[in-house]
Amino acid sequence: VLDLPGTYSLSPQSLDEQISRDVLLNRLPELPAPELIVVVVDASNLQRNLYYATQVVELGHRTIIALNMVDVAENNGHEIDAAKLADILGGPVLPVVASTGRGVPELRERIIATLSGDEKTKPRQFCQFPGPFRIEATKLADLLAETFHERRVQATAEALLILSNERALASSGAHYPVNIQGAVAA
Structure with a gap:
């Protein structure tokens, strides 16, 4: 397990973001390629955080999106349809509240199931270019x-x-x- 610095994009603005990007692109020879990426997304600010999540999904690694702070999003009047989001992103999206442990057992089970399975990630490209x-x-x-x-x-x-x-x-x-x-x- 490797916990990378928080980032908002694969286009680095800081050394932390550069390190995260290089790990995800497997550009650091001392580290193996990721077997699974868990992107922890702040559910209370989805618009900002989903951009990074889509960039990671486009890399083609097995990816799980953990929607953290869903309680804050709900308290702010936001209703998040995790199943619909999973369908759009092409992989599992799990709501969690890390501070209380809500959803953490399900996330742990999904990580184990994904790592032990032969499930391949469907390649996704979210933007079409001229x-x-x-x-x-x-x-x-x-x-x-x-x-x-x-x-x-x-x-x-x-x-x-x-x-x-x-x-x-x-x-x-x-x-x-x-x-x-x-x-x-x-």
Whole structure:
């Protein structure tokens, strides 16, 4: 189990976010690729936190979304349909209140079941991009998949991240060989 620093995006704004991104993209050679990612989302501020959750889901890892602080969301008049959210995201979404333990046993059971099962994650892409951008992203994804021997879905998500945010490449240039840096610059 590895507890990563809290973050709101795979486009790092701080060293903590850069470390989290590099772990999720398996860019730290001293760490194995994640077997399962549990994204803890503040249910009282879903709009801000679901962006990050969708980015993680797009990486193609087995992912569980833990909606924490559902009690606060409910007290603020928000009703969250976890089943509908799970359907949209393509994976389990569990409401929890960590401070009281509500939902934690169910989350623990789901983690164990997911790790012990052969269940594969359905690749999801939440945004569609215009033709020229999509073509460049596909070329870069091919290069990333070949260079890092990663799954196609992760390579595509990473290519979109790099092409849509110049700071993503700049913050981790050491992880990318010259051929990838050159492809992005072109």
